[in-house]
Amino acid sequence: DQQVKQNSPSLSVQEGRISILNCDYTNSMFDYFLWYKKYPAEGPTFLISISSIKDKNEDGRFTVFLNKSAKHLSLHIVPSQPGDSAVYFCAASNRNQFYFGTGTSLTVIP
Amino acid sequence: KAGVTQTPRYLIKTRGQQVTLSCSPISGHRSVSWYQQTPGQGLQFLFEYFSETQRNKGNFPGRFSGRQFSNSRSEMNVSTLELGDSALYLCASSYLPPGQDTQYFGPGTRLTVL
Numbered sequence: 001d002q003q004v005k006q007n008s009p010s011l012s013v014q015e016g017r018i019s020i021l022n023c024d025y026t027n028s029m030f031d032y033f034l035w036y037k038k039y040p041a042e043g044p045t046f047l048i049s050i051s052s053i054k055d056k057n058e059d060g061r062f063t064v065f066l067n068k069s070a071k072h073l074s075l076h077i078v079p080s081q082p083g084d085s086a087v088y089f090c091a092a093s094n095r096n097q098f099y100f101g102t103g104t105s106l107t108v109i110p
Numbered sequence: 111k112a113g114v115t116q117t118p119r120y121l122i123k124t125r126g127q128q129v130t131l132s133c134s135p136i137s138g139h140r141s142v143s144w145y146q147q148t149p150g151q152g153l154q155f156l157f158e159y160f161s162e163t164q165r166n167k168g169n170f171p172g173r174f175s176g177r178q179f180s181n182s183r184s185e186m187n188v189s190t191l192e193l194g195d196s197a198l199y200l201c202a203s204s205y206l207p208p209g210q211d212t213q214y215f216g217p218g219t220r221l222t223v224l
Contacts, residue, residue, distance in 0.1 A: 006152075009150075032209070032210070034212060034213075036215070041217075041218075041220070042217055042218070043114070043116075043200050043202075043215035043216050043217045043218050044153075044200070044215045045215070046212055046213070046214060046215075049212055089152065089153065091153075091213075093208075093209040093210070094209060095209045095210050096165075096166065096207075096208070096209045097155065097158070097166050097208055097209045098143070098155070098208065098209055098213060099155070100145070100152050100153040100155075101152055102150065102151065102152035103152055
């Protein structure tokens with residue numbers, strides 16, 4: 001049973017525009033969330049996190065939004081750059097274990 | 111500070127063989143988790159260790175096992191390899207027990223079973 005879902009397998013965005021990657025979860029006990037970026041043949045790289053006591057966290061071009069009532073989080077990348085082309089994974093934790101989504105492949109078109 | 115290292119980076123084995131993968135966490139990190147990544151499946155949790163104790167185990171057969179040493183280095187072993195075991199195996203480390211702290215991943219070991 002997939003407790004963390006990324007329903008868009010792929011996304012294409014023009015360079016300079018906003019990329020919005022979405023993630024839904026089912027377990028209301030999840031209270032800590034992470035986003036990772038992964039290039040082919042490399043391990044995932046940590047991008048940004050958010051705790052359930054907040055609804056927004058920013059780090060440079062990356063902003064994560066958390067809507068606890070909808071059990072939904074999103075990652076905004078502004079402006080998008082060609083180097084952002086990668087697979088993005090969201091992960092959720094119940095403070096005991098992380099659960100990962102299946103990933104969204106982002107392509108930023110120059 | 112050096113990142114998480116995994117050895118070997120690539121492995122080719124045949125069905126029925128066994129394999130051992132190694133993971134060295136970031137210095138000072140006491141938690142190591144292992145994941146399997148296959149196309150379209152995301153990261154499937156295998157097991158995790160904290161201070162040499164296995165705390166959680168994913169839904170994988172008993173052919174998959176692991177251990178953690180006193181220096182926090184970890185190994186995972188897969189016995190009687192099957193074609194479906196071909197995957198990227200990732201390990202991740204954190205300072206606090208898993209789920210309480212950001213995990214940092216190694217580059218992975220690409221296992222191909224022929």
